Amino acid sequence: RKEVEQDPGPFNVPEGATVAFNCTYSNSASQSFFWYRQDCRKEPKLLMSVYSSGNEDGRFTAQLNRASQYISLLIRDSKLSDSATYLCVVTSGGSNYKLTFGKGTLLTVNP
Amino acid sequence: NAGVTQTPKFQVLKTGQSMTLQCAQDMNHNSMYWYRQDPGMGLRLIYYSASEGTTDKGEVPNGYNVSRLNKREFSLRLESAAPSQTSVYFCASSYGYTGTGIQPQHFGDGTRLSIL
Numbered sequence: 001r002k003e004v005e006q007d008p009g010p011f012n013v014p015e016g017a018t019v020a021f022n023c024t025y026s027n028s029a030s031q032s033f034f035w036y037r038q039d040c041r042k043e044p045k046l047l048m049s050v051y052s053s054g055n056e057d058g059r060f061t062a063q064l065n066r067a068s069q070y071i072s073l074l075i076r077d078s079k080l081s082d083s084a085t086y087l088c089v090v091t092s093g094g095s096n097y098k099l100t101f102g103k104g105t106l107l108t109v110n111p
Numbered sequence: 112n113a114g115v116t117q118t119p120k121f122q123v124l125k126t127g128q129s130m131t132l133q134c135a136q137d138m139n140h141n142s143m144y145w146y147r148q149d150p151g152m153g154l155r156l157i158y159y160s161a162s163e164g165t166t167d168k169g170e171v172p173n174g175y176n177v178s179r180l181n182k183r184e185f186s187l188r189l190e191s192a193a194p195s196q197t198s199v200y201f202c203a204s205s206y207g208y209t210g211t212g213i214q215p216q217h218f219g220d221g222t223r224l225s226i227l
Contacts, residue, residue: 031212032212032213034215042220042221043218043219043220043221044154044201044218045218046216046217049215087153087154089215091212091213097142097159097161097207097208097213098159101146101153101154102153103151103152103153104153
């Protein structure tokens with residue numbers, strides 16, 4: 001099983017839609033979880049950290065399920081500017097300093 | 112608000128040439144990282160430096176060397192470039208591990224390297 005697995009998509013949704021991404025991870029000892037977004041030919045940028053109790057930042061909601069080892073990202077009221085690749089990021093096994101990045105899920109929001 | 116600065120942004124090399132990619136951060140971060148990103152492969156860690164004075168191999172270290180010059184700077188060197196090293200290289204930095212867990216990484220805008 002890969003350390004971090006994501007559905008590559010692409011997800012094509014209309015403006016205003018709600019879209020959800022899931023990500024599974026293999027290391028049950030992972031402590032830290034993040035969602036990053038990456039625009040085409042740009043650097044990854046931190047979208048939000050994922051906390052055990054779940055957390056929300058505006059239209060974005062992140063959830064963590066430790067028992068099933070998956071994290072999710074929900075985007076409500078999608079905007080054209082949300083079009084990007086979303087990367088699931090998890091602490092690497094055996095290290096307190098390394099992160100493992102998923103390959104990303106491509107989202108396109110259409111007018 | 113420079114954050115993480117990488118130089119150069121673009122470079123074309125011939126097979127066998129050497130070069131050094133430079134990275135500097137001004138956020139007083141302890142840890143620094145070098146990744147490469149290839150189509151379909153995602154981000155892969157080459158080397159990292161958990162703190163000033165230490166460096167460790169990541170997932171794909173072969174063909175690369177690094178130097179943590181000081182707290183701000185972390186360079187990546189290709190001693191004898193090969194076409195397989197054509198990629199986009201990202202440098203990142205973070206506070207590393209704290210009492211609340213590993214902290215998120217902040218990325219430079221990348222170096223696009225082509226090796227002919």
